[in-house]
Amino acid sequence: MTTPPVESLRTDLLVLGSGGAGLFAALHAHAANPSLAITIAVKGLLGKSGCTRMVQGGYNVALAQGDSVERHFMDTIEGGKWLSHQDLAWRLVTGAVERVRELENEIGCFFDRNADGTLHQKAFAGQSFDRTVHKGDLTGIEIVGRLAEQVWARGIARLEEHRALELVRSADGTRLAGVLMVDMRTGNFVFVQAKAVVLATGGGPTMYKYHTPSGDKSCDGLAMALRAGLPLRDMEMVQFHPTGLLAGHDTRMTGTVIEEGLRGAGGYLLNGAGERFMLACDPHAERATRDVVSRAMYAEMRAGRTTPHGGIYIEMAHLGAANVRRQFRGMVERCADCGFDLAGGRVEVVPTAHYMMGGVEFDLDCATELPGLFAAGEDTGGVHGANRLGGNGVANSTVFGGIAGDTVAEWIPAHGRFVDGDRGAINAAIARALTPFNVGSRATASGDVNAVREALWDCMWDDVGILRDAAGLARAGALLDRLSAELDAAAIGTADRAFNLSWHDWLNLDNLLTVSRAIVVAAQGRDDSRGAHYRLDHPQTSDLATSAFSRVRLTVEGPTLEFVPVAFTRVRPGESLLGTVARSQATSRGK
Ligand SMILES: Cc1cc2nc3c(=O)[nH]c(=O)nc-3n(C[C@H](O)[C@H](O)[C@H](O)COP(=O)(O)OP(=O)(O)OC[C@H]3O[C@@H](n4cnc5c(N)ncnc54)[C@H](O)[C@@H]3O)c2cc1C
Numbered sequence: 001m002t003t004p005p006v007e008s009l010r011t012d013l014l015v016l017g018s019g020g021a022g023l024f025a026a027l028h029a030h031a032a033n034p035s036l037a038i039t040i041a042v043k044g045l046l047g048k049s050g051c052t053r054m055v056q057g058g059y060n061v062a063l064a065q066g067d068s069v070e071r072h073f074m075d076t077i078e079g080g081k082w083l084s085h086q087d088l089a090w091r092l093v094t095g096a097v098e099r100v101r102e103l104e105n106e107i108g109c110f111f112d113r114n115a116d117g118t119l120h121q122k123a124f125a126g127q128s129f130d131r132t133v134h135k136g137d138l139t140g141i142e143i144v145g146r147l148a149e150q151v152w153a154r155g156i157a158r159l160e161e162h163r164a165l166e167l168v169r170s171a172d173g174t175r176l177a178g179v180l181m182v183d184m185r186t187g188n189f190v191f192v193q194a195k196a197v198v199l200a201t202g203g204g205p206t207m208y209k210y211h212t213p214s215g216d217k218s219c220d221g222l223a224m225a226l227r228a229g230l231p232l233r234d235m236e237m238v239q240f241h242p243t244g245l246l247a248g249h250d251t252r253m254t255g256t257v258i259e260e261g262l263r264g265a266g267g268y269l270l271n272g273a274g275e276r277f278m279l280a281c282d283p284h285a286e287r288a289t290r291d292v293v294s295r296a297m298y299a300e301m302r303a304g305r306t307t308p309h310g311g312i313y314i315e316m317a318h319l320g321a322a323n324v325r326r327q328f329r330g331m332v333e334r335c336a337d338c339g340f341d342l343a344g345g346r347v348e349v350v351p352t353a354h355y356m357m358g359g360v361e362f363d364l365d366c367a368t369e370l371p372g373l374f375a376a377g378e379d380t381g382g383v384h385g386a387n388r389l390g391g392n393g394v395a396n397s398t399v400f401g402g403i404a405g406d407t408v409a410e411w412i413p414a415h416g417r418f419v420d421g422d423r424g425a426i427n428a429a430i431a432r433a434l435t436p437f438n439v440g441s442r443a444t445a446s447g448d449v450n451a452v453r454e455a456l457w458d459c460m461w462d463d464v465g466i467l468r469d470a471a472g473l474a475r476a477g478a479l480l481d482r483l484s485a486e487l488d489a490a491a492i493g494t495a496d497r498a499f500n501l502s503w504h505d506w507l508n509l510d511n512l513l514t515v516s517r518a519i520v521v522a523a524q525g526r527d528d529s530r531g532a533h534y535r536l537d538h539p540q541t542s543d544l545a546t547s548a549f550s551r552v553r554l555t556v557e558g559p560t561l562e563f564v565p566v567a568f569t570r571v572r573p574g575e576s577l578l579g580t581v582a583r584s585q586a587t588s589r590g591k
Contacts, residue, residue, distance in 0.1 A: 003427050004434075006180075007190045011039040011157065012412055014179060014194035016164045016221065018042040019050035020397035021200035021377025021404070023147040024099075026156050027107075028405025036412060040151065041159040041181060041192065043201070044216045047148030050202050051213050051378070052394055055140030056259040056330065057124060058111075058132040059103075059398075060391035061096040064121055067129040069093045070577040075127050076392060077571065079289055080357070080385025081530040082544045083234060086570045087364055088383045092392065095399035100133055103398070108146045111135050123264035124390040126289035132391040137259050137330040143394065159192070161185050163504065164201065164220060166429035167228040167373065168421040176228075176372035177421035180429050184504065187497020189430055195416030196372050196408045199225065199360065200401060203378035207512040207519075208353035208465065209457035210244050210255040218508035219515040221379040225360045226514055226554040230369055233381040233549050233564075234358035235515075236522035237532045239388055240294040240466055242269070244352025246311040247338040255352045258342075259331055260390040262316060263287055269297065270313040270346065271305040291387050291532045294351035298466040301350075311350035316342055351466055355393060357384040357532065358522070361551070366404035372416070374408055376400035382549075386531020436492045436506045447490030449505050452483050456512060459483075464520055469537040473524045480520065484513050514554070521559045522550040544573035 013029055015022045018040050026040050042049055062072040072093040077084055100119075103109040111133050112120040124132045135142040151158075161184040168191065170177045178193040204217025222232060243258040263269070263286040268276050281296040282288035288296075297312045307313055316324045321343040325332050328342065335342040359381035366374045377397035384392060439445045459479045463472035487509055492502040528542040529535050548563035571577050 003430055004189060006426065006430070007188055009039075009190060009192045010194070010418060011192060012037045012195050012416065013039070013198070013408055014192050014196075015040045015198045015200060016179065017050060017200035017202055017377070018046040018148070019052035019200060019202050019377060020143060020147070020394055021202070021379075021401035022198065023144070023151055024398050024401030025198040025200060025376055025405040025408070027147070027150055027154075028402045029409045030154050030156060032406055032409030033413070036409065037157070039157040039159060039192065041162045041164060041179070043161070043163045043184070043220070045160050046151065046158050047144055049214060049216045051204065051217065052397055053140045053144040054214060055143065055394045056137045056257060057261050058122065058134030058139045058391055059096070059100060059394050060124065060127070060131050060389060061100045061133055061395065062093060062129070062131055063097065063100070063119060063133075064129070064131065067131055069097065071129055072096070072131060074571070074576055074578060076384070076389060079126050079387050079389045081387060081541070082547045082573050083237075083385030083531065083549050083566060085382035086568060090570060091364055091403070092383050092396055092399055095403065096395040099395070099398050099402060102402075103143060103146070107150055109135070109142050111139070111142070122261055123287070125260055125263055125284075125287045125293070126389050127391070132261070137261065137328055140394065143398070162190065163507070164224065165433055165507070166425070167197070167224045167370070168425050168429070169228065169370070170419040171422045173422070174371065175419060176370050177419045180426055182433065185499055187500060191421055191426060193418055193421065195412045195418060196374060198366070198404045198408060199373060199375040199379050200377045200397075200404075201379055203356045203359055205238050205353040205356050207456055207460045207516045208238075209461035210350050210352040212241055212244060212255060212257045212352050212354045218511050220511050222359060222518070223511035223514040225379070226518060226552075228370060229553065231361045231551045231553050232358055232518055233361050233551050234385065234522070235356070235381070235518045235552050236526050236550060237357035237386050238353055238519060239290055239355040239357060239532050240351040241354035242290055242293040242297055242351050243314055243349040245335070245338060246307070246309045246348040246350040248309055251338065253334075253338050256334075257352065257354065258314060258335070258347065258349055259328070262314060262328060262331065263293070265327065266319055268315045268318070269293070270315055271300045272307050273305055274313070289387055290390065291534070294466050295534055297351050307348040309348050311348045313346040314349050315346045317344050355388055357381065357386065357388050365407040366400055367407065374404045376404040386533065433507060435488055436490055436503060437495055439489055439491045442491045442493055445489055445491035447486040447488065449487070449490045449492065449502065449509065452487050452490065452509055453505070455479070455483055456509065456516065460516060464516070464523060466534065468523055468533070468535050470524070473520055477517070477520045477524070480513055480517050487513065518552045518554075518559055521561050522552050525550055525561045525563065547573070
């Protein structure tokens with residue numbers, strides 16, 4: 001088949017994705033260097049896509065009297081079971097203080113306030129202090145809405161409904177030349193040549209049967225990074241949010257998040273027999289970290305003590321129906337849409353794949369191993385270690401998005417240049433993307449896209465989910481290979497590429513399979529249990545002092561794995577920074 005024509009575009013900076021990370025990267029780059037030509041390319045619509053917009057609970061930041069960045073840092077490190085890159089985690093907690101002020105004073109967000117005018121901060125599970133800033137329970141709409149307005153008000157170009165397909169190196173392979181994209185509206189291929197690219201496509205574990213992220217997320221950035229030869233760390237660490245709505249197989253509402261603040265506020269989890277089981281599992285009961293709660297729920301489910309749809313109940317009625325309605329209006333309405341009374345009754349929930357702590361290895365300034373490529377937000381790994389605290393996700397994307405923007409604004413004039421993309425790589429990527437058009441008709445092709453998706457969901461949920469063991473992981477590895485072969489043999493209905501959502505389903509699955517394999521390989525290699533990764537055959541946590549993180553790369557032979565010792569640059573297991581709290585409180589209050 002002849003290669004279709006490829007349109008060409010040029011921009012100094014190309015930002016992939018318009019969540020908190022992408023929008024902040026563009027705004028900071030523009031503020032620091034207004035002469036840069038900046039383009040945001042996004043698979044969906046700017047301001048309407050991605051997970052930042054879906055943030056319900058809020059944004060962690062140490063502001064209140066008695067709290068401190070050291071305390072926030074220690075919660076992050078201990079929650080992450082000592083696998084975090086400590087300097088990145090420190091950047092997160094210190095940068096969040098600055099960024100939340102910026103969100104209010106420069107971007108125009110209004111967050112909920114106390115009667116004395118200070119920002120209201122609520123409890124979130126796994127934290128030693130109430131530090132989650134929020135706008136009711138619809139915080140993400142406030143953040144992304146205001147950020148998008150700021151982008152629209154500036155001369156930042158937009159490529160909406162443009163899907164990044166491949167990171168393309170220069171012909172000599174030494175730097176990034178640009179990104180091959182497909183204009184989803186026409187189906188045409190576009191090569192966007194850029195001096196620098198910020199990868200901010202937001203991960204998203206949508207390979208699991210129950211999942212929370214937006215439908216546009218299919219780990220595209222992670223798959224592209226793997227294919228470009230970049231290292232991904234902590235890929236075995238997939239976070240399950242304990243309370244996904246469980247409303248039956250036939251609604252897309254199943255899997256969507258019922259927010260953590262409900263447990264933070266004192267909500268109970270009950271098994272199918274109406275018994276509160278968390279008290280026996282953890283001293284923090286329902287307010288334990290997400291991994292602990294998800295495992296306890298899953299154990300109840302495996303033991304058969306389930307609700308009618310096979311999950312667990314959350315109950316809030318003991319906190320007063322009127323109070324719940326006032327505090328959690330959005331959640332009450334969402335549950336009512338599915339026939340549940342959150343304020344006065346019980347709602348069926350199930351653990352749901354929510355977040356990948358793993359991602360592209362990146363530096364403190366958001367640079368990656370590939371010159372010209374920078375990364376921020378959920379596409380990156382290292383900040384959260386083995387577990388992410390609720391409220392640290394949007395802080396991560398906005399803090400590091402801004403840093404990426406600041407970095408590229410300086411990097412482009414100093415080091416950036418336009419270089420030609422490797423033609424062979426572009427043609428190979430196009431040929432790969434067109435696979436499903438070349439296997440014949442749906443009637444004659446042997447693969448089926450829907451069947452592959454269902455099998456992937458079940459395989460990842462059953463064998464690579466909350467509880468893992470060697471046999472299950474081996475089974476999953478073998479099945480993923482078969483599913484890839486099946487996908488390669490799956491046809492889509494029409495040869496027309498314009499707005500062909502079946503084609504994009506195929507492309508999504510191709511990336512999800514690539515990244516699922518990385519998760520399996522990392523999970524096979526980690527033979528201890530910690531944070532989000534639990535091995536039934538290795539339930540112990542190994543010595544924290546010799547912690548090592550996993551690093552997966554994709555080679556022509558397949559994924560390779562190594563373990564790299566964690567550098568305890570700020571605090572060692574068994575130690576704490578909290579001795580220095582008083583000094584830092586003075587500093588952070590002075591900002
Ligand atoms: C339901 C829900 C609730 C959450 N609640 C909280 C919370 O209360 N507190 C918290 O801290 N975190 C929360 N999180 C996590 C938080 O949303 C994320 O950690 C964070 O916002 C991710 O930001 P991001 O910019 O990296 O990615 P996103 O905001 O997901 O943005 C990714 C962008 O990349 C685009 N994209 C994807 N693939 C491509 C491609 N191939 N080409 C071009 N563009 C592409 C998408 O369209 C999107 O615009 C929640 C997540 C979910 C799903």
